[in-house]
Amino acid sequence: xxxxxxxxxxxAWVLLLGLxxxxxxxxxxxxxxxxxxxxxxxxxxxYIRKKPGIGxxxxxxxxxxxNRAEDNYAYRSPEWNPVNGDEPRLLDGVPxxxxxxxxxxxxxxxxxxxxxxxxxxxxxxxILHYGYADxxxxxxxxxDGAYLNxxxxxxxxxxxxGGFQDNPFILRVAQKPLExxxxxxxxxxxxxxxxxxxRAGHGDMVYxxxxxxxxxxxEDILMKEKGKNLDMVLCLDTxxxxxxxxxxxxxxxxxxxxxxxxEFAGFRIGMVLYKDYFDEYxxxxxxxxxxxxxxxxxxxxxxxxGGRDIPEAVYEALYEGAIRFSWEAESRLVILVGDAxxxxxxxxxxxxxxxxxxxxxxxxKVHAIILPQ
Numbered sequence: 001x002x003x004x005x006x007x008x009x010x011x012a013w014v015l016l017l018g019l020x021x022x023x024x025x026x027x028x029x030x031x032x033x034x035x036x037x038x039x040x041x042x043x044x045x046x047y048i049r050k051k052p053g054i055g056x057x058x059x060x061x062x063x064x065x066x067n068r069a070e071d072n073y074a075y076r077s078p079e080w081n082p083v084n085g086d087e088p089r090l091l092d093g094v095p096x097x098x099x100x101x102x103x104x105x106x107x108x109x110x111x112x113x114x115x116x117x118x119x120x121x122x123x124x125x126x127i128l129h130y131g132y133a134d135x136x137x138x139x140x141x142x143x144d145g146a147y148l149n150x151x152x153x154x155x156x157x158x159x160x161x162g163g164f165q166d167n168p169f170i171l172r173v174a175q176k177p178l179e180x181x182x183x184x185x186x187x188x189x190x191x192x193x194x195x196x197x198x199r200a201g202h203g204d205m206v207y208x209x210x211x212x213x214x215x216x217x218x219e220d221i222l223m224k225e226k227g228k229n230l231d232m233v234l235c236l237d238t239x240x241x242x243x244x245x246x247x248x249x250x251x252x253x254x255x256x257x258x259x260x261x262x263e264f265a266g267f268r269i270g271m272v273l274y275k276d277y278f279d280e281y282x283x284x285x286x287x288x289x290x291x292x293x294x295x296x297x298x299x300x301x302x303x304x305x306g307g308r309d310i311p312e313a314v315y316e317a318l319y320e321g322a323i324r325f326s327w328e329a330e331s332r333l334v335i336l337v338g339d340a341x342x343x344x345x346x347x348x349x350x351x352x353x354x355x356x357x358x359x360x361x362x363x364x365k366v367h368a369i370i371l372p373q
Contacts, residue, residue, distance in 0.1 A: 025053040027152040027165035034150075035116060038173065038310065043125040044142070045083070048150060050110040050118035055156045057120045058089070059105035061130060062147040062168040073130040074158075075140070075148070077103040083123035090157045108156035124148075126311065126344050141345060143311075144173040173310070185372035189341040193314070194368035197336060200356045201366025208369050211248035214337070219256050221335060221367050226263035231288065231329035235272045235317040237338035239279070239307025245337070245371055250299045254292050269295055270325050274317035277347050279306030282313050283320045307340070310373075314342035316350045318366065322358035332364045339371040 033049040048057050059075045077084070080103055089096050089104045096102050105128075107120040124142055131137030140146070147170055154162035186207070198205040206221070208214045222232070238246065261267055271286035286298045314336070321334050342352070359366055 025154050025163050026051075027054055027154065027163060029150060029152065029167040033116070034169075035113065035119075036171075043123055044171070046122045046124055046150075047113050047116055047119040048107075048122070049116045050120060053154060054120075054152045055162070056106060056108035056153045056158050057122065058151045058153065058158045059122055059124065059128075060149045060151045060166070062149040062166075070136065071131075073136075074151075075105050075128040075130055077105060077123070077125050078127055078129055078139075079103065079125075081123050081125065083107075083121055088157050090159045093159070093161060095157070104158070106158050108158075139345075141343075141347075142171065144171065146171045186370060187310070187339075187341065187373045189311075189344075190339065190370055190373065193341040194336065194338075194370045197314075197318070197355075197366060198368040201334065201359050201364060201368075203333075203365045203367035206367065206369045208245075208337075208371050210371055211244045214245055214248050214369065214371070215252040215256050217369050218253065218335060218337075219260065221333070221369075222260065223263065225331040225333065226260075228264060228331040229266040229329040230264050230331045230333065231268045231270075231325070231327055232333045232335065233270045233272060233288075233321040233325055235274065235314075235321050235334060235336045235338075236302075237275075237307075237312055237314075237317075237340065238273045238302055238304050239275050239312060239340070240304050241307060241339055241373065242371070243304045245339075246302055246304055249337075250302065253299065254296045258292060266329065268329065270321075271295075271298065272317045272321045272324075273302060274313045274320075275306045276312045282348075283317050285320060285324050288325055310340050311343040312338065312340045314338060314340075315346070315352055315355050316348065318355045319350045319358055322355065322362050322364060327362050327364070332362065334359070334364050334366045336366065336368040337371070338369075339373045 029048065033051065035047040037045045061072050061075070084105055084107060085103050087106050087108065089106045105122050105124065107122055110118040111121055113119040126142050128140045128142060130140065147168065149166050149168040151164055151166055153159060153164045195205045206217050208217045236246070236249070257269070268288040268290055270288040273284040273286070275281055289295055318334065318336065
């Protein structure tokens with residue numbers, strides 16, 4: 001049985017599923033006991049109300065072998081994080097040593113939350129590990145629709161010598177409006193990835209505040225190449241969060257290009273539109289053209305949608321930009337425009353090393369314009 005939605009958080013919400021049998025203590029969680037936020041540091045911050053009788057919480061797999069013949073594993077982070085990295089956990093009554101590098105997503109140390117009061121706080125990275133090398137093991141990519149479980153314990157440190165209860169839920173992700181100044185909305189994962197993409201492509205990473213200066217940032221990049229024959233491919237994120245930015249490109253890009261075209265010996269423009277796996281499309285190619293009216297028609301046809309999880313098909317777009325165009329000009333530019341990072345693990349066949357190799361082989365310069373998330 002699926003219960004009502006638990007909450008709307010910042011960028012995400014959760015559905016609680018049917019609960020496990022109740023022990024002597026009430027260790028159950030309800031919709032208004034949880035908040036989740038998807039923040040610019042990457043990953044999700046889960047806040048769980050500290051209810052009477054609950055001594056600790058642990059994130060685990062959401063399903064269990066009904067015959068109890070196979071272990072039901074706790075999730076852990078691949079690396080230390082400041083929220084839960086130093087939190088103790090007992091296994092068979094013995095603390096897991098910190099030097100083991102097992103960073104369980106556990107909390108026994110309540111903190112204060114402005115809405116929920118005393119809460120447990122769990123940081124959920126995009127990639128979770130479970131199991132061990134000599135048993136069933138693997139990793140889970142946390143995205144929209146992921147099944148997770150909050151195991152509540154009567155005792156601190158995930159101590160099974162007291163009662164415990166499973167509270168499984170589904171993670172759902174939704175876009176949110178920008179809040180505060182732009183610099184508070186650049187995701188660290190995006191900044192790090194775009195900076196590395198630009199560095200590897202011998203270009204620049206450029207911060208844009210959004211619609212009001214995006215096209216100006218593109219013009220600034222182009223004017224560094226004036227006097228040359230120029231081939232340019234725009235790799236453009238077309239997921240839902242990009243609506244206002246794409247409206248600015250649709251309205252201002254061609255007028256800007258028409259005004260500077262005389263600065264170049266020759267000029268061709270193409271485009272790679274990208275979304276993500278399981279969206280309307282992964283990538284879509286708009287071939288090189290010198291016909292600005294035709295290019296404007298293609299811009300007018302762009303529709304934003306999808307992208308309910310944060311990472312997008314960035315590497316896939318860059319790879320298509322490198323290999324699917326007939327690069328000929330003296331100056332060859334790829335301009336990446338987006339607000340979200342690539343996937344931390346390849347979801348398809350395209351990897352960062354493939355992108356770097358194809359960019360180098362084609363003699364391309366890659367600039368990355370990062371927008372507020």
